[in-house]
Amino acid sequence: MENPRPLWDNPLQFVFACISYAVGLGNVWRFPYLCQMYGGGGFLIPYLIMLIVEGMPLLYLELAVGQHMRQGSIGAWKIISPYLSGVGIASVVVSFFLSMYYNVINAWAFWYLFHSFQDPLPWASCPLNSNHTDYDEECAKTSSTQYFWYRKTLNISPSIEEYGSIQWEQAVCLILAWLVVYLCILRGTESTGKVVYVTASLPYFVLIIYLIRGLTLHGAVNGLIYMFTPKIEQLANPKTWINAATQIFFSLGLGFGSLIAFASYNEPNNNCERHAMIVSLINSSTSIFASIVTFSIYGFKATFNYENCLSKVILLLTNVFDLEEGALTADNLDSMKDYLTSTYPNQYAELLPQIKNCSLEAELDTAVQGTGLAFIVYSEAIKNMEVSQLYSVLYFVMLLMLGIGSMLGNTAAILTPLTDSKFLSTHLPKEVISGIVCFINCIVGLVFTMEAGNYWFDIFNDYAATLSLLLIVLVETIAVCYVYGLKRFEKDLLLMLGHKPNWYWKIMWAFVSPVLIISLVIFYLTDYIRTGTLQYQAWDATQGQLVTKDYPSYALAVIGLLVAASTMCIPLGALIIFIMKRLKRNVSTLE
Amino acid sequence: MFCLLYFLTILVLELLIFYLSLQYAWDASEEYLFKAMVAFAMRRYSNKETTQISNVLLCNMTERVSFWFVVTDSAKNVTTVPGSEVEAAIRMNRNRINSAFLLTDNTLQFLKISSTLSPPIESSVPVWLIVFSVVLCLVVAGILFLVVSGIRQRKKESAETGDLEDKCDTPVTTENGIPCDILDLKAGQINGVYAADDERFTPL
Numbered sequence: 088m089e090n091p092r093p094l095w096d097n098p099l100q101f102v103f104a105c106i107s108y109a110v111g112l113g114n115v116w117r118f119p120y121l122c123q124m125y126g127g128g129g130f131l132i133p134y135l136i137m138l139i140v141e142g143m144p145l146l147y148l149e150l151a152v153g154q155h156m157r158q159g160s161i162g163a164w165k166i167i168s169p170y171l172s173g174v175g176i177a178s179v180v181v182s183f184f185l186s187m188y189y190n191v192i193n194a195w196a197f198w199y200l201f202h203s204f205q206d207p208l209p210w211a212s213c214p215l216n217s218n219h220t221d222y223d224e225e226c227a228k229t230s231s232t233q234y235f236w237y238r239k240t241l242n243i244s245p246s247i248e249e250y251g252s253i254q255w256e257q258a259v260c261l262i263l264a265w266l267v268v269y270l271c272i273l274r275g276t277e278s279t280g281k282v283v284y285v286t287a288s289l290p291y292f293v294l295i296i297y298l299i300r301g302l303t304l305h306g307a308v309n310g311l312i313y314m315f316t317p318k319i320e321q322l323a324n325p326k327t328w329i330n331a332a333t334q335i336f337f338s339l340g341l342g343f344g345s346l347i348a349f350a351s352y353n354e355p356n357n358n359c360e361r362h363a364m365i366v367s368l369i370n371s372s373t374s375i376f377a378s379i380v381t382f383s384i385y386g387f388k389a390t391f392n393y394e395n396c397l398s399k400v401i402l403l404l405t406n407v408f409d410l411e412e413g414a415l416t417a418d419n420l421d422s423m424k425d426y427l428t429s430t431y432p433n434q435y436a437e438l439l440p441q442i443k444n445c446s447l448e449a450e451l452d453t454a455v456q457g458t459g460l461a462f463i464v465y466s467e468a469i470k471n472m473e474v475s476q477l478y479s480v481l482y483f484v485m486l487l488m489l490g491i492g493s494m495l496g497n498t499a500a501i502l503t504p505l506t507d508s509k510f511l512s513t514h515l516p517k518e519v520i521s522g523i524v525c526f527i528n529c530i531v532g533l534v535f536t537m538e539a540g541n542y543w544f545d546i547f548n549d550y551a552a553t554l555s556l557l558l559i560v561l562v563e564t565i566a567v568c569y570v571y572g573l574k575r576f577e578k579d580l581l582l583m584l585g586h587k588p589n590w591y592w593k594i595m596w597a598f599v600s601p602v603l604i605i606s607l608v609i610f611y612l613t614d615y616i617r618t619g620t621l622q623y624q625a626w627d628a629t630q631g632q633l634v635t636k637d638y639p640s641y642a643l644a645v646i647g648l649l650v651a652a653s654t655m656c657i658p659l660g661a662l663i664i665f666i667m668k669r670l671k672r673n674v675s676t677l678e
Numbered sequence: 679m680f681c682l683l684y685f686l687t688i689l690v691l692e693l694l695i696f697y698l699s700l701q702y703a704w705d706a707s708e709e710y711l712f713k714a715m716v717a718f719a720m721r722r723y724s725n726k727e728t729t730q731i732s733n734v735l736l737c738n739m740t741e742r743v744s745f746w747f748v749v750t751d752s753a754k755n756v757t758t759v760p761g762s763e764v765e766a767a768i769r770m771n772r773n774r775i776n777s778a779f780l781l782t783d784n785t786l787q788f789l790k791i792s793s794t795l796s797p798p799i800e801s802s803v804p805v806w807l808i809v810f811s812v813v814l815c816l817v818v819a820g821i822l823f824l825v826v827s828g829i830r831q832r833k834k835e836s837a838e839t840g841d842l843e844d845k846c847d848t849p850v851t852t853e854n855g856i857p858c859d860i861l862d863l864k865a866g867q868i869n870g871v872y873a874a875d876d877e878r879f880t881p882l
Contacts, residue, residue: 197813201806263810266817273824411741518828 092157093276095352100280102362104349105150107287108496109339109370111489112192112461118338119378120456121330123314126321131375133322133331138371141603142335144595145560147363147588148567149341153350154359155579159503160344163351164563167571169668173660174562175504178344180653181555182500185343186528188547189497190268191535193490194260195462196483198240201260203479210235211470228631232467240462243626244538247642251538258536265529268494272502272521276352279495286492291373293485294380300478301383310386311379313451329610332603333553338370342556342563345496348503355583381460388468389450396445407438457548458541461486498524542623546638550646554611555653561604562657568597621646704743708779709736712747715775716768720749720759723767728752 095101122130156163161175202209213226213234221227226234237243244251271282301307321327340346350359394417401415408427415423428435455464469479501524506517515523535544567576573593581587615621621643624633638646702708713734720729733752739745749759768775768788776786 197810198806201809201813204809205805259810263814263817266814266821270817270820270824273821274828278824405742406744409740409742409744412743516828516832518825 093352094354095276095280098353098357098362100276100283101349101353101357102365103283103287104279104495105346105362105366106369107283107492108345108349109366110287110290110373111338111340111493112486113334113338114370114374115377115381115486115489116457116460118334118374119314119381120454120460121334122378123382123454125324125327125330126318127313128315129317129319129322130327130331133328134335134371134374137328137331137335138367140595141332141600142339142367142371143364144592144600145336145341145564146339146346146367147360147592148564148596149346150350150359150363151576151580151583152563152567153347154353154355154357155583156347157351157355159351159505159507160347160500161504162507163347164566167566169664170661171562171566171570171657172664173657174559174566175344176660177555177559177653177656178342178347179501179504180656181552181559182343182345182497183528184547184551184649184653186494186497186501187531188535188544188551189490190264190494190528191257191261191532191540191544192458193264193267193487193494194257194536195240195458196486196490197260197263198257199462199466200480200483200487203476203483206476208466208470208475208479209239210466211475225628225631230467232463232470233631235466236458236462237626238628241541242538243541245627246625246636247539247542247623248639249539253533254536254538254540257540258533261532261536262529265525265532267491268498269521269525271491271495272498272525273518275502275506275517279499283492283495286488286495289488290485290492293481293488294373294376296481297380297478298376298383300472301380301387304383304387304472306390307383307386309390309447310382310384310451312386313448314378314382314385329607332607334374335371336560336604336607337553337556338374339367340493340496342559343497343552344500344504348499349496351503356585358584360580360584360588384465384468385451388464388471389447389453391468391471392450393445393447396443400442400445403438403441407434542625542642545623546642546646547649551649551653554608554650557604557608557611558654558657561601561608564596564601564604568601573597709739711778712736715771715778716747716749716764719767719771719775720764722771723763 095104122128125133152163152167156166158166159175160178161172164171164173164175210232213222213231215221216223223234225238229237240257242251242254270278272279350357353359397417397420401417401420404410404423404427405412405415408431465482466479469475469482472478498521502517502521505520505524506512511520534540535547537543567573573596577587577593621638622635623638625636626632627634710731713731713736716734717729717731720733721727728751729749730752733750735748735750736745737747749764751757751759765788772783776782779786
């Protein structure tokens with residue numbers, strides 16, 4: 088007597104789960120950066136082309152594989168070909184690495200969320216030094232939001248070698264984050280299916296609120312115009328196309344096995360083709376939507392800083408030259424500066440080093456991505472809004488929802504193969520398996536709460552999943568098209584959906600996507616080889632800014648291990664199965 | 679005359695105004711108020727009722743609204759009060775002087791008196807810990823509830839199937855690997871293989 092496979096209550100839960108997984112922090116903090124760096128509005132052209140050429144076909148492929156095989160990634164690839172069980176294992180390993188470090192972001196979001204209930208916000212002003220005469224030294228050199236991130240949140244050490252001690256505040260936030268994830272995955276699809284209703288839809292509510300607030304902020308239009316003005320010449324830059332392709336690829340979360348896991352809980356006749364198109368379109372439009380919000384926030388922050396800079400210069404000049412109040416304004420500043428240079432040349436020359444040239448473009452040009460954007464730039468903009476506590480709470484709740492939604496997918500990718508395996512599921516109930524996985528991840532994740540933890544986080548973020556995923560998806564596509572056979576796959580789709588995939592999908596799967604992925608892999612490898620020693624950005628407390636340093640050798644070893652651990656599974660898996668089959672054949676021929 | 683001779687001992691006052699926050703025009707009456715405030719500060723500091731408004735002298739008034747001022751001591755042969763005393767007196771009563779002019783430490787600057795910054799208000803228990811504890815308790819309660827209800831459900835199921843196993847052979851019927859209770863047997867299943875491809879069947 089076997090328990091039937093748990094299923095989603097309705098197809099909407101499946102779609103929400105996929106959206107919740109795919110729409111993650113990358114849509115908020117990576118896409119706006121890429122848009123800004125690679126041509127503004129013009130970046131949408133390669134982005135949408137890559138969506139249609141690469142995103143939709145690969146997503147459809149993974150969902151179809153999961154839905155048909157009705158197993159997690161290990162089981163599904165074993166069915167396609169026994170030699171490919173290594174692919175499934177590689178997916179699980181990559182998902183494991185990802186879940187180790189990704190939940191730390193949720194811990195930080197919790198930290199900021201809990202600190203949003205104060206008036207004024209703790210990152211709004213610098214703390215005072217010990218004798219209360221001036222602001223804290225480190226904070227004075229940098230801004231209060233950067234100080235709060237680097238000192239109060241991370242308590243970062245000057246380099247990766249000095250790993251310091253575990254920050255208990257971050258550790259408890261991490262434990263809380265893992266408890267929340269455990270709560271959501273405890274019952275499998277039963278609980279996950281209900282949670283994804285919230286994690287998928289809440290970010291949109293917050294984004295809409297922020298859109299309305301952002302567009303009405305003073306100076307938001309500056310940001311929008313600056314960022315979205317298309318710089319068509321960037322289309323000739325190959326990096327634009329490569330970054331568009333990688334963004335689509337990683338944004339959809341292909342290759343982790345999460346999509347296969349989610350689809351395996353579907354009814355067999357679920358229309359995964361339509362769902363694939365819906366999910367990828369929603370994912371991309373959310374990226375564009377989030378970048379509108381981000382650019383209006385940028386515009387507000389840049390205008391605010393620019394006007395602050397101007398008023399400081401005006402104040403300085405007014406004080407030194409004893410001018411009447413209101414004589415200097417933003418409009419006549421330049422002409423007045425010329426007048427002052429000519430009338431009081433000596434005094435003005437003395438003053439010159441203190442007068443900064445305030446430029447709106449310079450403020451807008453500061454392109455930030457990643458945790459810097461989410462936790463520094465946004466919090467800086469929030470502290471200047473009215474009712475900043477409310478916006479702060481909303482924003483960090485949104486980050487949490489995005490992060491937890493992605494974590495649900497990651498843990499599903501790990502747990503589905505584990506619960507599918509007969510050995511584990513007969514001995515342990517799924518609550519215990521989930522608990523063990525969460526516990527192990529939590530313990531390893533404590534590494535990221537040390538003082539040098541953020542540097543290790545960057546290592547994992549940059550190297551754990553990038554190259555491995557490309558290789559995994561490449562092998563997946565080739566396996567389905569050539570090993571399993573495109574004709575056989577077509578028949579399976581006919582069985583499930585009632586119609587064969589049209590020529591577009593077949594061409595994409597068989598030719599275009601593999602070629603695209605191979606070129607991405609070649610690009611990544613040449614990039615690694617060309618840059619020689621890998622470097623990282625370390626926070627220098629004495630200067631109050633980031634400095635570039637080289638990775639020590641053990642960090643490089645860890646990087647190599649991360650990449651090798653997942654990619655080597657593929658050939659190793661094939662080799663082991665080959666050897667086992669050989670042994671069985673020898674045994675059977677002997678008998 | 680005093681300004682020239684005693685400029686070393688005087689304090690410069692500068693009124694810095696951000697974006698015309700000064701809600702009034704600076705005129706002779708305002709100067710009078712300022713003299714009165716300084717005299718008040720000196721009286722409070724020294725606890726003597728001797729300083730008069732006429733003891734406070736302002737000079738070098740500029741358009742910026744910045745000026746030098748001196749406090750003289752009429753008791754001691756019309757000499758000036760040392761700058762340190764004036765400094766201390768003003769520091770003690772800074773708040774009162776600020777509010778008399780509806781200004782703040784930032785907008786009313788005494789160039790030789792650096793203001794000590796006020797520390798932020800800190801509660802005894804950090805606020806974030808309170809919110810954290812609340813959320814933690816809710817999450818742990820949720821987990822315990824789900825785990826306990828899961829254990830109870832499983833005990834009920836194993837008690838039930840213990841009875842049912844004697845009665846039923848195959849409690850879950852499956853059709854092609856798909857459990858029957860999921861299939862909608864009334865509506866029927868459209869098997870796309872047969873419906874889509876009519877050319878499979880040889881035409882008559």
